[in-house]
Amino acid sequence: MSAPKIQLTGVKKAFGEQIVLDGVDYALPAGESLVVIGGSGSGKSVLLKCILGILKPDAGSIRIDGVETAGARGEAREAVLKKIGMLFQGSALFDSLPVWENVAFRLIQGQGMERKEAKEVALGKLAQVGLGPPVAELYPAELSGGMQKRVALARAIASDPEIIFFDEPTTGLDPIMADVINDLVVASVKKLGATTISITHDMASARKIATKIAMIYGGKFIWTGDAKNIDRSGNAHVDQFIHGRAEGPIQMAVRRP
């Protein structure tokens, strides 16, 4: 059996006294699409930022293609980042750059590609997510939320990464646009053959884009399995979450009337 593409072992992260990740273990094989589900504040985004190297875990190991990346710096970190694309929750497009330059950003700044050539690639990626050349010259503030997500997806796949992270890809979109984005995510990932990790609250999205699902609760993965088995998890926490019930083992910190 080949080594996992991404391997997490005992990953811990706390902010002061608040323990957010309390020993996360998981091995994700290449080509799989993992969706991490869990409530607000359960540590999904922190986990993603630890894998990306934006946050440094307090303990544990994060390996990508067998190479330790937790706390990696300089060229080692560069080498890992070159394999990664990311779609941020709020799209995180650069306001000061037109759409095509956002998409081509890594090609120009990171890989030193000529602007003209990079623009051609960007236009191709924009076409892949259903956006035509006129959109390429607009600025992010001139786009709707759905179009911004498409541009962010085009930017995430622009350098043909081996690994893509999706942070709440459908948050803030209407159900139809959310489904369009889900289809684009699935199509893009399939075309690239990439390994992906997504975090979402949206179960419709999770069911569509995942091959594997993990539920995070109390800083740990309390259930992991194939996406097709999510409805037969046998885990009360998972059942409560996927059916969106207020009653159950997960108690939200809200004051009852």
Add this chain to the structure above:
Amino acid sequence: MSGLLAPIGRAFLDALAALGRLALFAGTAIGHMGRPPFYPRLIARQMIEIGYFSLPVVALTTLFSGMVLALQSYTGFARFSAESAVATVVVLSMTRELAPVLAGLMVAGRVGAAMAAEIGTMRVTEQIDALTVLSTDPYKYLVVPRLIAGATMLPLLVLVGDIIGVFGGYLVSVYKLDFNAAGYLRRTWDYLEMIDVVSGLVKAGAFGFLVALTGCYHGYHSKGGAQGVGQATTNAVVSASILILVFNYIITEMFFAK
């Protein structure tokens, strides 16, 4: 008694810690200046933003400062018949103090605030995280171009401000106070030494660096959405203004202390 002193001590320690964090940030940024990749387009853009677009506000400030200075020193010196010193006072005050300090404060209000707001917004909307993921060092891409532009453009602004300030003094002296134009200019030139101009330009370089540094620092560490960005903007202007006044004394001491 300890209840009274404890908050003062805590505030002092907090201020020292903040200064330490600012120094570390500056050290990291300076460390990135000498290593590629370099972003000449971004440096040029910041130079235009800081230098060209600050020119009107600096010109107006120094023009009126020079005019007021001539008027005030004339009415003051008239009490002991030393009106002839007006030209010298105007040129020395403008080149050594007023042009660099006023330009520094104006640029802190205009550019430092804008830097903090722009970088702060990038922080809270995850654009800085996006830069990192896209293999681009935020220090090199965002901070270094602003520091270079700040440190190089403020001396140029001050040089222009020196000339405009002296011209303001000339206008008031010649057209309102009936000074002889040629005599005023000769006195301006005769008593001006190279060190007067150079000290002002060195101050300007330091102030430009400080304005950019505090703008970038507070923006880079802002958090909590719109309120956090607003707070970062305020902090950037206040801390830049304080540092400008502190460093003004330090540099003056370096150049002119006996």
